[in-house]
Amino acid sequence: MExxxxxxxxxxxxxxxxxxxxxxxxxxxHRGAEFGQVYADxxxxxxxxxxxxxxxxxxxxxxxxxxxxxxxxxxxxxxxxCLVNGKFGERxxxxxxxxxxxxxxxxxxxTPLDLAALEERLKGxxxxxxxxxxxxxxxxxxxxxAVGKLARKYDALFFMDGITSIGGDTVESDAWGVDVAxxxxxxxxxxxxxxxxxxxxxxxxxxxxxxxxxxxxxxxYRKSAGSxxxxxxxxxxxxxxxxxxxxxxxxxxxxxNNRVLRHKRLSQAVRAAAEAWGLTLFPxxxxxxxxxxxxxxxxxxxxxxxxxxxxxVKKMGIEMAGGQDHLKGNIFRIGNMGSVGAPEILxxxxxxxxxxxxxxxxxxGNGLQAACxxxx
Amino acid sequence: MExxxxxxxxxxxxxxxxxxxxxxxxxxxHRGAEFGQVYADxxxxxxxxxxxxxxxxxxxxxxxxxxxxxxxxxxxxxxxxCLVNGKFGERxxxxxxxxxxxxxxxxxxxTPLDLAALEERLKGxxxxxxxxxxxxxxxxxxxxxAVGKLARKYDALFFMDGITSIGGDTVESDAWGVDVAxxxxxxxxxxxxxxxxxxxxxxxxxxxxxxxxxxxxxxxYRKSAGSxxxxxxxxxxxxxxxxxxxxxxxxxxxxxNNRVLRHKRLSQAVRAAAEAWGLTLFPxxxxxxxxxxxxxxxxxxxxxxxxxxxxxVKKMGIEMAGGQDHLKGNIFRIGNMGSVGAPEILxxxxxxxxxxxxxxxxxxGNGLQAACxxxx
Numbered sequence: 001m002e003x004x005x006x007x008x009x010x011x012x013x014x015x016x017x018x019x020x021x022x023x024x025x026x027x028x029x030h031r032g033a034e035f036g037q038v039y040a041d042x043x044x045x046x047x048x049x050x051x052x053x054x055x056x057x058x059x060x061x062x063x064x065x066x067x068x069x070x071x072x073x074x075x076x077x078x079x080x081x082c083l084v085n086g087k088f089g090e091r092x093x094x095x096x097x098x099x100x101x102x103x104x105x106x107x108x109x110x111t112p113l114d115l116a117a118l119e120e121r122l123k124g125x126x127x128x129x130x131x132x133x134x135x136x137x138x139x140x141x142x143x144x145x146a147v148g149k150l151a152r153k154y155d156a157l158f159f160m161d162g163i164t165s166i167g168g169d170t171v172e173s174d175a176w177g178v179d180v181a182x183x184x185x186x187x188x189x190x191x192x193x194x195x196x197x198x199x200x201x202x203x204x205x206x207x208x209x210x211x212x213x214x215x216x217x218x219x220x221y222r223k224s225a226g227s228x229x230x231x232x233x234x235x236x237x238x239x240x241x242x243x244x245x246x247x248x249x250x251x252x253x254x255x256x257n258n259r260v261l262r263h264k265r266l267s268q269a270v271r272a273a274a275e276a277w278g279l280t281l282f283p284x285x286x287x288x289x290x291x292x293x294x295x296x297x298x299x300x301x302x303x304x305x306x307x308x309x310x311x312x313v314k315k316m317g318i319e320m321a322g323g324q325d326h327l328k329g330n331i332f333r334i335g336n337m338g339s340v341g342a343p344e345i346l347x348x349x350x351x352x353x354x355x356x357x358x359x360x361x362x363x364x365g366n367g368l369q370a371a372c373x374x375x376x
Numbered sequence: 377m378e379x380x381x382x383x384x385x386x387x388x389x390x391x392x393x394x395x396x397x398x399x400x401x402x403x404x405x406h407r408g409a410e411f412g413q414v415y416a417d418x419x420x421x422x423x424x425x426x427x428x429x430x431x432x433x434x435x436x437x438x439x440x441x442x443x444x445x446x447x448x449x450x451x452x453x454x455x456x457x458c459l460v461n462g463k464f465g466e467r468x469x470x471x472x473x474x475x476x477x478x479x480x481x482x483x484x485x486x487t488p489l490d491l492a493a494l495e496e497r498l499k500g501x502x503x504x505x506x507x508x509x510x511x512x513x514x515x516x517x518x519x520x521x522a523v524g525k526l527a528r529k530y531d532a533l534f535f536m537d538g539i540t541s542i543g544g545d546t547v548e549s550d551a552w553g554v555d556v557a558x559x560x561x562x563x564x565x566x567x568x569x570x571x572x573x574x575x576x577x578x579x580x581x582x583x584x585x586x587x588x589x590x591x592x593x594x595x596x597y598r599k600s601a602g603s604x605x606x607x608x609x610x611x612x613x614x615x616x617x618x619x620x621x622x623x624x625x626x627x628x629x630x631x632x633n634n635r636v637l638r639h640k641r642l643s644q645a646v647r648a649a650a651e652a653w654g655l656t657l658f659p660x661x662x663x664x665x666x667x668x669x670x671x672x673x674x675x676x677x678x679x680x681x682x683x684x685x686x687x688x689v690k691k692m693g694i695e696m697a698g699g700q701d702h703l704k705g706n707i708f709r710i711g712n713m714g715s716v717g718a719p720e721i722l723x724x725x726x727x728x729x730x731x732x733x734x735x736x737x738x739x740x741g742n743g744l745q746a747a748c749x750x751x752x
Contacts, residue, residue, distance in 0.1 A: 062436060
């Protein structure tokens with residue numbers, strides 16, 4: 001088999017060997033003590049990544065399942081104010097509309113959210129606020145702390161999608177007043193795709209609404225997690241739990257602070273290269289909104305074609321992401337989530353510079369040198 | 377690490393090395409051609425196991441997710457007649473109650489279903505019938521073909537839980553008039569836990585009901601499966617798909633007929649041993665209801681304690697299942713799903729006989745010899 005391409009996407013991401021090899025094991029009984037310990041280990045480390053002491057459950061389903069678990073368990077029939085400045089904010093709004101009275105507080109993708117409009121909605125009776133902390137579709141980091149303050153001021157629940165920030169960026173769910181937060185396994189945690197984890201505050205439990213989907217009923221997860229050994233209500237994806245545990249052990253060994261600093265440094269290096277080349281970073285940031293520390297969205301110059309740019313890079317064994325929906329062809333995105341380090345970033349930047357030149361784009365300055373200055 | 381125990385459970389089951397090792401791979405892009413081919417390979421082989429030419433989708437979620445997908449996509453607000461003679465029939469009834477007007481047509485666990493009562497419900501307007509084909513909680517194989525005929529006669533949809541029969545027993549979804557069938561990955565397919573697959577007839581699509589859970593909306597699965605490359609709507613559990621594909625290749629190589637015959641022979645051997653020892657098989661069978669070919673439920677004799685019986689066997693590295701809910705302590709169950717063969721069956725039977733003797737139970741005849749006569 002040919003070597004797999006290097007995935008520099010905003011997920012899935014390359015997994016450390018230890019994580020992959022943890023899945024080789026023979027089946028174990030998911031109602032036994034060993035599995036219970038695996039689940040408990042995951043929950044312990046993930047709580048540190050979430051910045052929470054709340055209860056935390058692992059769902060055998062992707063981040064979208066966790067989104068729906070949040071909305072359907074704690075948002076049904078409620079007024080839900082959805083902050084949207086990218087694709088995943090839109091998805092949360094769509095799911096919110098299936099269960100509650102959802103209002104979109106929209107900004108153009110990758111531009112600052114309208115917190116004044118949010119405050120109006122809260123005054124008007126919104127009971128839940130949804131936010132995508134790190135909006136990968138546009139490469140923007142949204143102001144979770146400020147949103148949390150507003151939600152608390154008006155006694156609303158705050159659901160935060162931390163799918164692509166938790167484990168790679170600073171997240172302080174409890175300090176920020178987040179009631180329900182969730183993460184996906186195949187992003188900054190560098191585990192395989194297929195699991196998500198969700199934390200739930202006591203405030204949220206007090207407002208638990210009956211009749212979520214059976215498979216996503218967090219009351220059942222709570223009951224099973226409270227048993228000895230710790231369990232899931234339905235058969236879990238055991239190999240993925242084994243891999244996630246190994247990924248959590250790696251986070252423990254690196255130290256969460258070091259891990260967050262590494263993500264910040266790597267994304268800073270990508271931004272430094274892009275700016276040195278004379279490219280424009282896609283998001284519009286301000287004193288509250290920042291560039292994402294886990295994925296960089298870059299505007300494709302007029303003279304350059306997306307398919308040629310990424311195609312040339314792919315020929316060198318590296319997959320970058322394009323834009324989604326209306327941004328297709330307008331931006332490309334370089335992820336730096338999970339276990340990637342300077343070598344992967346440098347290879348990606350070198351290939352990108354080559355592709356830009358090949359397309360006739362004249363780079364202004366030395367992007368690789370700028371990146372190395374950040375990394376070195 | 378000590379060797380994992382031999383799991384002789386009605387799932388999860390031991391996985392062939394090839395299946396486990398397929399998960400070691402580096403992450404691949406789930407929107408790429410390679411993943412699309414993996415999904416297509418799984419769908420092709422699974423359709424033969426289902427006995428269907430209907431569309432088939434793989435869900436990143438356990439069998440319970442597939443149960444809910446069936447009910448929520450095609451049963452919402454409908455009158456649902458649920459045939460129940462075991463734990464999983466009860467679960468389907470419980471889920472049906474969340475979405476439709478559900479009626480339980482109940483028999484004691486492990487006893488024949490009341491098809492006359494079903495016909496009354498169908499005359500009374502039931503629009504959907506649910507059946508667990510192979511009820512592992514009681515070791516009984518239910519008459520799917522007869523139920524399918526009744527459902528068709530009254531133009532009702534027929535949902536069949538084939539979680540523990542498909543891939544190990546004769547299943548002819550199309551010939552039996554099954555509209556929606558589903559299977560779990562960690563049972564007769566001998567793949568890891570965490571995936572399920574579901575087939576959908578055109579009749580079911582014509583009666584698709586809006587607003588299933590977002591994560592389980594099969595219209596979205598249909599759309600993504602129809603794209604090139606074949607995709608899932610949300611991030612799939614990629615390593616589990618890779619393992620399932622390998623498990624499907626093994627089914628192809630063995631041949632489905634051979635595989636079904638092997639399951640039948642192995643369960644027959646377990647029954648022969650139990651009867652030779654003088655034990656009683658738990659289910660009450662008749663000309664329509666049969667003993668399960670994938671798990672054998674045996675009544676524990678009065679003088680024997682469940683925990684001592686299974687505990688002694690477990691000390692020899694073999695895990696058998698106990699009874700669930702009100703059958704806890706009354707029965708024990710030996711699974712023969714997936715890739716197990718004569719060696720695993722013989723070891724389990726030898727350990728069981730030893731445990732019975734140790735408990736002071738006098739075996740009537742030579743169970744191992746009876747089993748060997750079936751297997752040899």
